[in-house]
Amino acid sequence: MGTSGEKENKTREPLIHVGILQNQNRINFSLLSTYKLQGKKFSKGDYFVEIDNGQISFNGERYDQLTFEADQLHKDSFEIKDVIIGVQFHWERKENQQFLGGLKFITTGVGENKSITVINIVSLEDYLKSVISSEMSSTSSEELLKAHSIISRSWLLAQIIKNKSINKEKKVYQTSIETPTEIIRWYDREDHEDFDVCADDHCQRYQGITRQTTELVDRVVNETWGKVISYKGSICDARYSKCCGGIMETFENVWEPIVHPYLQGKPDNYSGIPLPDLCIEEEAEEWIRSSPDAFCNTQNTNVLKQVLNDYDQETADFYRWTKTYSQEELSALIYERTGIDFGEIVDLQPLERGTSGRIIKLKIIGTEKVLVIGKELEIRRALSKSHLYSSAFVVDASEENDEGIPQMFVLTGAGWGHGVGLCQIGAAMMADKGYKYKEILLHYFPGSNIKTEY
Incomplete structure (x- = not known):
């Protein structure tokens, strides 16, 4: 059993908003637990929402947005039908996915182009348990999973901090340079104004509890609870990709010139x-x-x-x-x-x-x-x-x-x-060769340190 101090730290775990599905006219979903909507209880069962005159229609009522609140954030769950995964990748497909926590529907767009976006309100650590199971197999080696849980947590917190900074400064976040002879674009925070992070490869794969299948995943996240990698006191923007191809790429060659x-x-x-x-x-x-x-x-x-x-x-x-x-x-x-x-x-x-x-x-x-x-x-x-x-x-x-x-x-x-940051296949091989998670992190993020953020 942890100390009272450890329990106190865990109460500071952030809640995050994850965009699950966007630009939909109708969404079918199931509540797998009892949820509350504006104080009214809704039992387990199949439901749907759809766009109607620019608003969200549900159960005979219309809303600008609606949130199904979970009584037990870490236990109550729901299922979204036909979630698109691998958006625009060669293996794009749809699947039904289950998620822990709260369920929020909002409208986006204007006029006749209004549509519905699905957002999952989930604790950061529950989110991580899914990410490291979705980005790779939940039966991966312990050292690989520990390394990945720390960089996934770091990346997410760095993005939240970055987003708050952009909003505070009220600057236009530039992601392209266009002239008559040149189009230079990079993709990072666009289309994410309504939530902290999306659920697909554009951010981190987050496929709910659909792939969260092992006690090892729970243990790894709990053992690395609140841990991030930092550089000179700031949380690292810890990027990763499947395979670097033998040499890692430099951040500013892929994203903004920082x-x-x-x-x-x-x-x-x-x-x-x-x-x-x-x-x-x-x-x-x-x-x-x-x-x-x-x-x-x-x-x-x-x-x-x-x-x-x-x-x-x-x-x-x-x-x-x-x-x-x-x-x-x-x-x-x-x-x-x-x-x-x-x-x-x-x-x-x-x-x-x-x-x-x-x-x-x-x-x-x-x-x-x-x-x-x-x-x-x-x-x-x-x-x-x-x-x-x-x-x-x-x-x-x-x-x-x-x-x-x-x-x-x-x-x-x-x-x-x-190719920037951690190479997932390379890190898996390092773990297989006996390297510990701290050694893996130092290899892919030289000069970084591990610290406990909460």
Whole structure:
């Protein structure tokens, strides 16, 4: 049993608002416990809400917003039907998901475009139990789960602090730079004004208690309760991705131009081999076309099962991968994804690369249009029906026609995701090799310290 001081600390655990589902005209849900709405009890059962003349219609009444309050925050639960997971990713699908805590419905948009957003009001630690089970398998190794619980908690608290700062300063949070010849965008806090964090890969995967299946998850979160990583006293903006591809990327190459000393490029190994300068095109090409040693360079199925859920395991070629497009496919894809008619694609030219070889700026040269796009996620979105695995790739164009225009393009790439911070597959391999969670955190967030925030 914990001390009275420990109990007091746990009472300071924050409540957070998680956006589960957005832009819906009707939402079906089930209350799995008794809830209260404006003091009136609603028993277990199936219900629905729908948009009606710009308001939320429920049980014959209309509301601007409504909140089902839980009597027992850590026990009462509900189920939302047809939650979209993997939004715009190659494995996007719907599933029914169950959540602990309170349930809130709000309207967003204006006029005829009003729709409903679902928000889960949940304790931060209950949220974390789901995140580390949703981001990876709840049967992962203890050291990996401890490391992930600490960085997930850190990231969320850092985002809440950042959001409060932005709102307090009343500044427009800029996420793009556009000129007639260049479109540079990054994706971070947009579309999150109505809640603290979303439930999908854009933030952290949070799939409720649907995947929270083991006592180990409960124990790991309880043992790391309130712990975060910090740098010079401030909570770290602790980013992570599936696979860095061998070298970690630098924060400012992916998001806003702010330097975080604990989120810099470094090799995902302890070999001591000098780090190649992947900002140089020749170095990057040699690196991407090879398969250098790294923690994340593995086909160990037992380890991969810890990090990759069932739908993630549909992706086998994450460390090094290829994607082939015909001229017709590529030009149609880029037009569909960007809304810009480049005509036939003549070339894809990397103009700037980051520390991991990820392209920061890519020049698309077409017969009708030439434009530079970035940063990495904008590039990935333009070159795939969902998201290209990463922007660390080289291009081989071939089969030129009589006008000298290539008819085939092969993209050879490295890694899965943005590559900043903790590499989930690399961290899983470190845990498998016997590294402790503190060593894993120090490897991926150099210079950071673990502290207890509450």
